[in-house]
Structure formats: structure tokens, C-alpha cells
Amino acid sequence: MTCTGVYWVGPVYDMGGYGNVSRNYLRALEAAEIPVYIAPTMASRHKTEIGEETVKWLESLSTDEIGDRPVCIQHGVPPHFQMHRPAVKVARTIGVTLFETDRVPGDWPHLCNQLDEVWVPSKFNFETFSRSGVDPGKLRVVPYPIDVTRFYPGRPYNRIVFTPPLRNFSFLYVFGFDFRKGVDLLIYSFCREFDRTEDVSLVLKVYVHSGYKPEDVMAVIRSYVPADRLFSQIFVIVEPFGEQELIDLYSSCDAYVSVDRAGWGMPAMEMMALGKPAIGLNWGGYTEFMNGVNSVLIEPEKELVPVDAKLQTERPEYYFSHMWADIRPDRVGGAMRELFEDRSKRERISRKAAFDVHFEYSPSVIGGKIRQLLGMN
Incomplete structure (x- = not known):
């Protein structure tokens, strides 16, 4: 079934790794011209650290116009996926997550298998999740995007000064x-x-x-x-x-x-x-x-x-x-x-x-x- 938009649940205001990833996925949705409603988790925790410009961009990107067949994408760890239920009816629910060891925590396979799909960023996690009991048919590899308009060779910057100075x-x-x-x-x-x-x-x-x-x-x-x-x-x-x-x-x-x-x-x-x-x-x-x-x-x-x-x-x-x-x-x-x-x-x-x-x-x-x-x- 074709979806009409995305109801995104994630730590979009967080300065840490999960927040960074959430914002980068939202940039991908924006680049693909997919309408998205943003439902922040941990909404105010690091809101000032990400910068006023980024906060304004998130607020302008979020829209109620996500159509009558949106999908809900929950970004975070599986135990938190059920903590924020969408305020609208959704056609599918997708979890976006990862883990760094040879397997996933004990309750994750059950929680993941309750979703329609689970997106992981790497083939490594496709293997560790499926080996741990997550239905391989639900798993998709969706790598993390990066904002190449901010990270590119030769971009201007202000050198960080250390005392004493860094070595050569x-x-x-x-x-x-x-x-x-x-x-x-x-x-x-x-x-x-x-x-x-x-x-x-x-x-x-x-x-x-x-x-x-x-x-x-x-x-x-x-x-x-x-x-x-x-x-x-x-x-x-x-x-x-x-x-x-x-x-x-x-x-x-x-x-x-x-x-x-x-x-x-x-x-x-x-x-x-x-x-x-x-x-x-x-x-x-x-x-x-x-x-x-x-x-x-x-x-x-x-x-x-x-x-x-x-x-x-x-x-x-x-x-x-x-x-x-x-x-x-x-x-x-x-x-x-x-x-x-x-x-x-x-x-x-x-x-x-x-x-x-x-x-x-x-x-x-x-x-x-x-x-x-x-x-x-």
C-alpha cells in the first residue's frame, strides 16, 4: 500500500547520537519530498544545544498534512516504541533501531516482531537481529544519511584554540x-x-x-x-x-x-x-x-x-x-x-x-x- 506521509517519533532535539540520526533521517524525508509530522521524544532535553537554526528547521518541516495513509516511524530502542502512540490512524508501524554487540537484548525480538517493519542501518545488524530471533522478513537495511551541505571538504570553520596548542x-x-x-x-x-x-x-x-x-x-x-x-x-x-x-x-x-x-x-x-x-x-x-x-x-x-x-x-x-x-x-x-x-x-x-x-x-x-x-x- 502506498503511503501518503510519515508520522515520525524520535529524539529530534537531542544533541547525542540518536538525535543526530533522527535529524538526518528527517533531512532524507525532506529531500525525498515526503511530508512528515514530527512527534519529539525527550523534547526539551538538549533543545538549545542543537542551535536555533536547526530548531526552526524542525518546526517548519513538521506538518499536519501527511494524508490519509501515513506510516508511523518510531526511532529509538524497541522498549520505547510503545511509549508514544500516534495521534492519527496509521497504515504501518516501522521501528528504526540498532545494537552494537553480537546479539540484541532479550526482549527486543518480541518487541520488533510486533511491528510491520524494522529498519537497521547495516548488514551487520540485519545479521545480529535476525540471528537473535527478529523475523528477517520484517528487516530492512536503511543506512544513516548525513547532511552533506554541512559536512564537506574545505568548508569554512573557526579553529578551536587549545592551551597549550595542539601538536603538529x-x-x-x-x-x-x-x-x-x-x-x-x-x-x-x-x-x-x-x-x-x-x-x-x-x-x-x-x-x-x-x-x-x-x-x-x-x-x-x-x-x-x-x-x-x-x-x-x-x-x-x-x-x-x-x-x-x-x-x-x-x-x-x-x-x-x-x-x-x-x-x-x-x-x-x-x-x-x-x-x-x-x-x-x-x-x-x-x-x-x-x-x-x-x-x-x-x-x-x-x-x-x-x-x-x-x-x-x-x-x-x-x-x-x-x-x-x-x-x-x-x-x-x-x-x-x-x-x-x-x-x-x-x-x-x-x-x-x-x-x-x-x-x-x-x-x-x-x-x-x-x-x-x-x-x-
Whole structure:
């Protein structure tokens, strides 16, 4: 059945990863000229951080004119899909979600199978969801789009000034504070690979989520960093950044590095769109848009290992008995060393990265795929 519009439920005002993804999907709907009504979740939590311009765009995009056969698209985690029921009659209900381990939480298959469709961003998640019991017939791979009008090589920016200044070459990692992000592994790998006298810096931009305080987050990260490297070679930012400040930070650094077992890896994708070289794990969501010719991939061990014990203890409903990739510090350091020393490779993969992201993941490309899935072509 052809749909006439979309009733979108998601954290569109949130500054974190889910909010970013929701807004990018909405840009894809806009590019595909699909009318959309926006029903925000967590409506006011980070509304000021995304910027007045973005707030106005969301308000102008949302319309009541979504026709008599709209579909409801719920973006988030399956346990939250039933928390906001559409105020209009819908023809279909679609969930948009992901997960970063070898399987999904125990109640997710049942919740997903109650929907008409489930959109996941990668073939990796198609496999993990179906292997966990989600009906493969309901699963669709719909990659995350990116706003290529904001992320493109050579775009103007205001350089972020550090005190003392960054060294001649700088790596950046952007992440929400969580033990699953592997910042301790990254810091250890960096310090193991690079001497404190080498002309290279590591910048950590941390999103401090609810439940944590910036000073507590800083204390944890300080415990990982040798005292003589903190704010001399390794820089930590816990202050909130808006969208433009984040782009300025991306542009002020030379390369991106992540050890996150990512469900997708949007910051890496954004850096690639800007024409910057990126390092990611050859496992999980990264494999959807990163490869050996547009990035540097860290090869994990052949055997998976149990998810971090802290996560299994603190969030057993999500992570108990789950497995994920095993990452060796020497391989992380080796990938960083390779980018640091090989300028020609940095330039080569950066050009390919920007080309691939712009031509495969723009809102117009993903919007066209969504139109097809909704039967609007």
C-alpha cells in the first residue's frame, strides 16, 4: 500500500547520537519530498544545544498534512516504541533501531516482531537481529544519511584554540561517556605507541549524558591518562558543544580514531565527509561505510570476547552474556602510527572517503531508498 506521509517519533532535539540520526533521517524525508509530522521524544532535553537554526528547521518541516495513509516511524530502542502512540490512524508501524554487540537484548525480538517493519542501518545488524530471533522478513537495511551541505571538504570553520596548542598532528575521538566506548583502551594504545616527545596529540570530546556530572567524567578519564600527558599531549573536552562548534573541532584536527564497537559510528562518517582520514574497527556498523580504500581498519581478533564486565553488571538487561570484538592495543597503535607517518595514504583515503560518503549516504540518496520502501515511487 502506498503511503501518503510519515508520522515520525524520535529524539529530534537531542544533541547525542540518536538525535543526530533522527535529524538526518528527517533531512532524507525532506529531500525525498515526503511530508512528515514530527512527534519529539525527550523534547526539551538538549533543545538549545542543537542551535536555533536547526530548531526552526524542525518546526517548519513538521506538518499536519501527511494524508490519509501515513506510516508511523518510531526511532529509538524497541522498549520505547510503545511509549508514544500516534495521534492519527496509521497504515504501518516501522521501528528504526540498532545494537552494537553480537546479539540484541532479550526482549527486543518480541518487541520488533510486533511491528510491520524494522529498519537497521547495516548488514551487520540485519545479521545480529535476525540471528537473535527478529523475523528477517520484517528487516530492512536503511543506512544513516548525513547532511552533506554541512559536512564537506574545505568548508569554512573557526579553529578551536587549545592551551597549550595542539601538536603538529592531532587525532580526535568523539563519544558519549560510557564504558562501552573504550576510551581507556584508546588512551593506553596511544601512550603505548607514541612517546610523550612526539609531535602528535589526542583530543577526546566527551558527551556527558544524564546521570553523570562533568567533574566525575573528567575524574574517570584523568585516571586513565598519565599526569605528564594530560593537557600537554592528551586533551579532554567535557563542555557541551553545539553543531557548529563540533564541526569546528573536526576541522581543527587531522584524523579521527575510534575503538568503539559501533552500531554505526556517525562521528567517523562526519569526519570522512569533511575529507579527513578515519580509523575504525573492522567489525560492527563501521563496516557498512568504511573499507580498506577509504579508511584504516583495525583488525579485531578472530574470537569474540564477553562485553565489558562493568556493562554486564550495571546493565544486565542489555549486555548480560553478550559478546563483541576483541581489540589489541598494538593494532590500535599501529593504525594510528600508519596515519601519522604516511601522508600520501592520508590524502588518498581522505579523498575516497569524502567521495563515498557524499555519493552513497546523502539525504537525497537515502531519501530515494525510503521512498521506495514506503511504496511512493
